[in-house]
Amino acid sequence: MSEPSITVLPIYQTNLKKIILKNDELEVVLLNYGARLHQIFAPDKHGHMENVLLSYDKLEDVLTDQSYFGATVGPVAGRIRDGLWNEQQLEKNSGKHHIHGGTNGWSFQFWDVEIFKTPQSVGVVFYLKDTSSGYPGPIITTVTYRLIKNKLEMTTTANSPVETICNPTNHAYFNLSGDGKRDIETHQLQVQLDSMLELDHEHLPTGERIKRKALPLDFYKPRTLSEILSHYPKGLDDVFLLSNPKLSKNILTLSEEISGRQLAIATTNKSVVLFSTTGFDADFSINGKKMHSNYGLAIEPQEIPDIVHFPAFGSINLHPGQERISQTNYEFSQL
Ligand code: FUC
Numbered sequence: 001m002s003e004p005s006i007t008v009l010p011i012y013q014t015n016l017k018k019i020i021l022k023n024d025e026l027e028v029v030l031l032n033y034g035a036r037l038h039q040i041f042a043p044d045k046h047g048h049m050e051n052v053l054l055s056y057d058k059l060e061d062v063l064t065d066q067s068y069f070g071a072t073v074g075p076v077a078g079r080i081r082d083g084l085w086n087e088q089q090l091e092k093n094s095g096k097h098h099i100h101g102g103t104n105g106w107s108f109q110f111w112d113v114e115i116f117k118t119p120q121s122v123g124v125v126f127y128l129k130d131t132s133s134g135y136p137g138p139i140i141t142t143v144t145y146r147l148i149k150n151k152l153e154m155t156t157t158a159n160s161p162v163e164t165i166c167n168p169t170n171h172a173y174f175n176l177s178g179d180g181k182r183d184i185e186t187h188q189l190q191v192q193l194d195s196m197l198e199l200d201h202e203h204l205p206t207g208e209r210i211k212r213k214a215l216p217l218d219f220y221k222p223r224t225l226s227e228i229l230s231h232y233p234k235g236l237d238d239v240f241l242l243s244n245p246k247l248s249k250n251i252l253t254l255s256e257e258i259s260g261r262q263l264a265i266a267t268t269n270k271s272v273v274l275f276s277t278t279g280f281d282a283d284f285s286i287n288g289k290k291m292h293s294n295y296g297l298a299i300e301p302q303e304i305p306d307i308v309h310f311p312a313f314g315s316i317n318l319h320p321g322q323e324r325i326s327q328t329n330y331e332f333s334q335l
Contacts, residue, residue, distance in 0.1 A: 045260025050178030074168035078305030173296030180287030235278020
């Protein structure tokens, strides 16, 4: 067993910093721009370490990113109908709606960095005092990534002196084949869900749920993405309501038999948005290939999107003096 290590690398001629957390089981590369998860190197069944995220080949491309690669998304992830919360008009950056915290959201700001080390773990705390997203604020937020054995723990906190809303997520795209050598069809997915949200043609919730039994397939059983995509030919870009999520229980597993890698996720959030990148073709280079359809699966744990318009589902209001905390754990193993 060697000691876990932390390296901070300023990137020449940019404000970017790379933070590398490493132990015997995983290597996690983070960026201060958007408090991003840039790369995760995890062993396959032969112990071969490869990257299991979709990552820009040219690091500077992250500075023009519009697709939230590995990014912390906030203050509020997902769409908000008409960009309206109470009387507050948020930026309409997706047609007439608001999405993912707007063009100056948390994904597109530089965060302060503080590293830490304990006998068992290494980590980094990203700090931001957000006054530029256009939400009532300032919102003071931290994202802490802690590497401990084969697990990466991500904890997000937020508070504000004024009444505001907050529902952050992380938007990493996973591909467990290793360095993106195969697409997601070879992966298996299992989600312990209660129901899915019904979405309208603009991808906004209608307020109705689709019960687990009424879905075209049972996500409780591991299914290959190729089977799932045959039922969802336009791809997954859907909200799964989780069945009793808590940190002591993995609620979602993604695996890939050929590489033998498995990712298990536990979260305090009540839902997860899964986005299969179906139809997402773009000109930038990701893991040595042009970005293309079904290349990765974004797994975005969060409270229910557009919840401000559906109080029956709960609330993401952040009251003055309240500390909001959410946590998601990513555990990597071999089949
Ligand atoms: C997910 C989706 C959106 C969008 C974005 C990049 O959060 O819900 O539709 O494409 O990612």
